[in-house]
Amino acid sequence: MIPITVVDVADAEPLVMEVLRSGVIAQGPMVKRFEDAFAEVAGVRHAIAVNSGTTALVASIQVLDLKPGDEVVTSPFTFVATLNAILEAGATARFADISEDDFCVDPDAIAAAIGPRTKVLMPVHLYGQMADMSRIAPLAERNGLALVEDAAQAVGASFAGNKAGSYGLGCFSLYATKNITTAEGGVITTNDDELADRLRVLRNQGMRARYQYEVAGHNYRLTDLHAAVGIPQLEKLAAVTEQRQRNADALSKGLADVPGLRLPQVLADRTHVWHQYTVLVGPDAAVDRDELSAKLTEKGVGNGIYYPKVVFDYDCYRDHPGVIASDVPVTARVAQQALSLPVHPKLSESDIDKVVGTVREVLGA
Ligand SMILES: *Cc1c(COP(=O)(O)O)cnc(C)c1O
Numbered sequence: 001m002i003p004i005t006v007v008d009v010a011d012a013e014p015l016v017m018e019v020l021r022s023g024v025i026a027q028g029p030m031v032k033r034f035e036d037a038f039a040e041v042a043g044v045r046h047a048i049a050v051n052s053g054t055t056a057l058v059a060s061i062q063v064l065d066l067k068p069g070d071e072v073v074t075s076p077f078t079f080v081a082t083l084n085a086i087l088e089a090g091a092t093a094r095f096a097d098i099s100e101d102d103f104c105v106d107p108d109a110i111a112a113a114i115g116p117r118t119k120v121l122m123p124v125h126l127y128g129q130m131a132d133m134s135r136i137a138p139l140a141e142r143n144g145l146a147l148v149e150d151a152a153q154a155v156g157a158s159f160a161g162n163k164a165g166s167y168g169l170g171c172f173s174l175y176a177t178k179n180i181t182t183a184e185g186g187v188i189t190t191n192d193d194e195l196a197d198r199l200r201v202l203r204n205q206g207m208r209a210r211y212q213y214e215v216a217g218h219n220y221r222l223t224d225l226h227a228a229v230g231i232p233q234l235e236k237l238a239a240v241t242e243q244r245q246r247n248a249d250a251l252s253k254g255l256a257d258v259p260g261l262r263l264p265q266v267l268a269d270r271t272h273v274w275h276q277y278t279v280l281v282g283p284d285a286a287v288d289r290d291e292l293s294a295k296l297t298e299k300g301v302g303n304g305i306y307y308p309k310v311v312f313d314y315d316c317y318r319d320h321p322g323v324i325a326s327d328v329p330v331t332a333r334v335a336q337q338a339l340s341l342p343v344h345p346k347l348s349e350s351d352i353d354k355v356v357g358t359v360r361e362v363l364g365a
Helices: 010-022 029-042 053-062 080-088 107-113 133-143 193-203 224-235 237-255 289-298 329-337 349-362
Strands: 046-050 071-074 092-095 118-122 146-150 169-173 186-190 207-209 277-281 338-341
Touching: 010 224, 029 046, 029 169, 029 186, 029 224, 046 053, 046 193, 053 080, 053 146, 053 169, 053 186, 053 193, 071 080, 080 092, 107 133, 118 133, 133 146, 186 193, 224 237, 237 277, 237 349, 277 329, 289 338, 289 349, 329 338
Parallel strands: 071 092, 071 118, 118 146, 146 169
Antiparallel strands: 046 186, 169 186, 277 338
16 A cells, blocks of 8 residues: 555654653753754744644634634635634634635635635645745735744745745644654744744743743643654655655646546746645546545555535534635535645655556546
8 A cells, every 4th residue: 555645754763762760851942953953944033833734824823812702714625623713712714715726725715705804814834835935025014914824734845935924923843744753743933023032921821930820821841751752844845845846747748638638727926845745636537536546545545624614614613603614616626626646755766657557447548
């Protein structure tokens, strides 16, 4: 079986052992070292490590001091953490439909969703490619809105030379299957000194110095043990990303001209870091998405459906006061057609040949 994802952290052993032997295992010098390295990679002044991508999003919204009823406009085609974080922070979620070209929020749809209660725009840089920041950033600026980027899947990606997480508050996930990992963990990036300072306080029980509380805070701290896992990941990020890019190129060459299959596009001005390689299985393909997925699994080619439904289209959100459902036809259709194929850096050439050959075989190409 060719897996859809492979976790490779074996090289973390020396640093992890160093932490274990030191006895400083919670947030300490290793977290600081990880944050400094992350800030450099992300091209920002500050990186604040937290214990998940979800808490990175929650803290980023909370630090903006929204009032009840204030709205965050985001993508309806995303992992549920995006929505849950908005609700956890006490804000209201409104949705702008995506573009089929990059699977990210469509700037025109965002513009139409902005209303009197809108306070935050939260694009999701899905699958490793950034949303159209050349239009979304000016929209935020012109309307006096904060920008929180859900960059959980886009570490190292860029738009017109600007890195993911450098436009506003950038939220990254270090979950096991993301492009870099600490098992669980997250990072917030910003160039704003004051927000960075407040986020550090918020992360640690709202505490400025011992027992000196400034705000009602949280325990969102990352541990030195986790940071030790992440440091070698950051060191090899460039190489791992290049391997993902080579794999994506090989998949796109091999899958060109398969009837009914729409391949992922790298749009102008963007570098794609290929967290996922996601095709659309259209109505003129030999089989539909679900059947292609089942056949690939049967034949030993791992694959994933990210995501099977519009994010708010579940009973638990139906009557939720913090969820403003809207018509999102592009997302609804893409959720029926999207299928992710293995693109991870551990694929061999023969793995890629097998992925390509099996997809072509099932689709009769
Ligand atoms: C993984 C992910 C998150 C949440 O990150 P965790 O570290 O799992 O909490 C948020 N948004 C998106 C788009 C993700 O893929």
